[in-house]
Amino acid sequence: MAATATATALVFALAGACGGGKSSSTSAPASTAAPSASAVVLAKNLAFSPKTVSVKVGGKVTWQFEDTQAHNVVGDGLKSPTMTTGSWLFTFDKAGTYRYVCTIHPFMKGTVEVS
Numbered sequence: 001m002a003a004t005a006t007a008t009a010l011v012f013a014l015a016g017a018c019g020g021g022k023s024s025s026t027s028a029p030a031s032t033a034a035p036s037a038s039a040v041v042l043a044k045n046l047a048f049s050p051k052t053v054s055v056k057v058g059g060k061v062t063w064q065f066e067d068t069q070a071h072n073v074v075g076d077g078l079k080s081p082t083m084t085t086g087s088w089l090f091t092f093d094k095a096g097t098y099r100y101v102c103t104i105h106p107f108m109k110g111t112v113e114v115s
């Protein structure tokens, strides 16, 4: 008798819990729910283009190497391989201003703003 009463109470409790919520959105993992902006920087003709890109925290920047000369992306935590073709991707998990250069051509400068 006592056991039955407890079980009945439990069923009501669960039903109440289900009806109480007014959630209209389907729950998705936070990692995929937040849209993260991305940007592409071209390393070509001895220059980074555009010189400055802005992405959100968690955003990705892809450097695309399309030059006859080899370049890299170095500075403020960035350190790409030296490349003439192909691409290199970096994910920015912290807000801030990241300045980088090509160490082979120090006049090649760029900035990534993460906010």
Ligand SMILES: [Cu+2]
Pocket (backbone or CB within 6 Å): 069, 070, 071, 072, 102, 103, 104, 105, 108
């Ligand atoms: Cu270079």
